[in-house]
Amino acid sequence: xxxxxxxxxxxxxxxxxxxxxxxxxxxxxxxxxxxxxxxxxxxxxxxxxxxxxxxxxxxxxxxxxxxxxxxxxxxxxxxxxxxxxxxxxxxxxxxxxxxxxxxxxxxxxxxxxxxxxxxxxxxxxxxxxxxxxxxxxxxxxxxxxxxxxxxxxxxxxxxxxxxxxxxxxxxxxxxxxxxxxxxxxxxxxxxxxxxxxxxxxxxxxxxxxxxxxxxxxxxxxxxxxxxxxxxxxxxxxxxxxxxxxxxxxxxxxxxxxxxxxxxxxxxxxxxxxxxxxxxxxxxxxxxxxxxxxxxxxxxxxxxxxxxxxxxxxxxxxxxxxxxxxxxxxxxxxxx
Amino acid sequence: xxxxxxxxxxxxxxxxxxxxxxxxxxxxxxxxxxxxxxxxxxxxxxxxxxxxxxxxxxxxxxxxxxxxxxxxxxxxxxxxxxxxxxxxxxxxxxxxxxxxxxxxxxxxx
Numbered sequence: 001x002x003x004x005x006x007x008x009x010x011x012x013x014x015x016x017x018x019x020x021x022x023x024x025x026x027x028x029x030x031x032x033x034x035x036x037x038x039x040x041x042x043x044x045x046x047x048x049x050x051x052x053x054x055x056x057x058x059x060x061x062x063x064x065x066x067x068x069x070x071x072x073x074x075x076x077x078x079x080x081x082x083x084x085x086x087x088x089x090x091x092x093x094x095x096x097x098x099x100x101x102x103x104x105x106x107x108x109x110x111x112x113x114x115x116x117x118x119x120x121x122x123x124x125x126x127x128x129x130x131x132x133x134x135x136x137x138x139x140x141x142x143x144x145x146x147x148x149x150x151x152x153x154x155x156x157x158x159x160x161x162x163x164x165x166x167x168x169x170x171x172x173x174x175x176x177x178x179x180x181x182x183x184x185x186x187x188x189x190x191x192x193x194x195x196x197x198x199x200x201x202x203x204x205x206x207x208x209x210x211x212x213x214x215x216x217x218x219x220x221x222x223x224x225x226x227x228x229x230x231x232x233x234x235x236x237x238x239x240x241x242x243x244x245x246x247x248x249x250x251x252x253x254x255x256x257x258x259x260x261x262x263x264x265x266x267x268x269x270x271x272x273x274x275x276x277x278x279x280x281x282x283x284x285x286x287x288x289x290x291x292x293x294x295x296x297x298x299x300x301x302x303x304x305x306x307x308x309x310x311x312x313x314x315x316x317x318x319x320x321x322x323x324x325x326x327x328x329x330x331x332x333x334x335x
Numbered sequence: 336x337x338x339x340x341x342x343x344x345x346x347x348x349x350x351x352x353x354x355x356x357x358x359x360x361x362x363x364x365x366x367x368x369x370x371x372x373x374x375x376x377x378x379x380x381x382x383x384x385x386x387x388x389x390x391x392x393x394x395x396x397x398x399x400x401x402x403x404x405x406x407x408x409x410x411x412x413x414x415x416x417x418x419x420x421x422x423x424x425x426x427x428x429x430x431x432x433x434x435x436x437x438x439x440x441x442x443x444x
Contacts, residue, residue: 149411151410194404196401197405199407203377
């Protein structure tokens, strides 16, 4: 049945199969790593925002920050193994004092660099030049904007975030970002503002493109739809609001085997602020490290040992396989 | 205890216990109606939400509210759909006022 409009159930509610590996086995699938193309570096949990859906539990009072020594180990790995893409995230990664050093080093080594930029960090002291810094180093910017209206955005990301985000997006546009002429790339991220799945990516992207241009004169390259993961702060919300069981059931029922080949964990390794390695940023936040048979830290990292490794899974993995699927680059299959 | 229980929406398939052939036919029709066609899934979800309000079916309102969100609609659009349905329902009531006028005319001097 349709996973987009599961209005009524053709089958009895699925309560039994909540083990992700078991679900894969039932579909004759196995989740193993493919070619590594991205090192996702979480440089710390410090953030100027406290978003209600944040899977990192990031915020202004978090003190976990990647040290310069660990940043150098990351740079050594990028140099040694010529990693094509470095995806820098947080928290607000710009608040790590070594952030710009890491960006410069990764670009100098020839890696494509993308930064998960929350837009409002641009208004923090000594961060106002970020658009120019990003442009100078040809950084690809990926920014969350859960909706093109203020009410929904502020409900998820905090009071006043929408208006600041609009100003920040205009500054990025003024710096040449998101103009669609081969210039630097500005991609936006849509997260549902609540306990439901994202709409089809192409359809909501068209809405964002039309509305942001008509209302605010803002342009961007692509919109990525990302499913909220049932972990950390979003899980707290699900529990508080009585939505946990229904949301989990929805994710399980919407399991789409066509997403498995394209799951981001197959081509990515995630490193945390201490240098430990994970199959994705969500596993990182759950403390679910890479399989014990492969090296556990960036200091010992070796892509050859990570090839074909067993991916560690949990019930949150249903978030990446539901409907059109979900990854840091948005939807990955047809719903 | 309420006559309407939220979890009954998830138990809908129990209606297929008797005459499953009819239930299966209904499900096939119901699902087919909601696929993209000349109208998009989003438009169909808004129609579903509007009709659900006219029917005042709490199951349908729950289900189609979620469907509208997952099809990318926002509260402004959903509220407009609800007003549209309600206005037609209100108009349909109001036009019957002419029946009353006619009745009154018939017995009045």
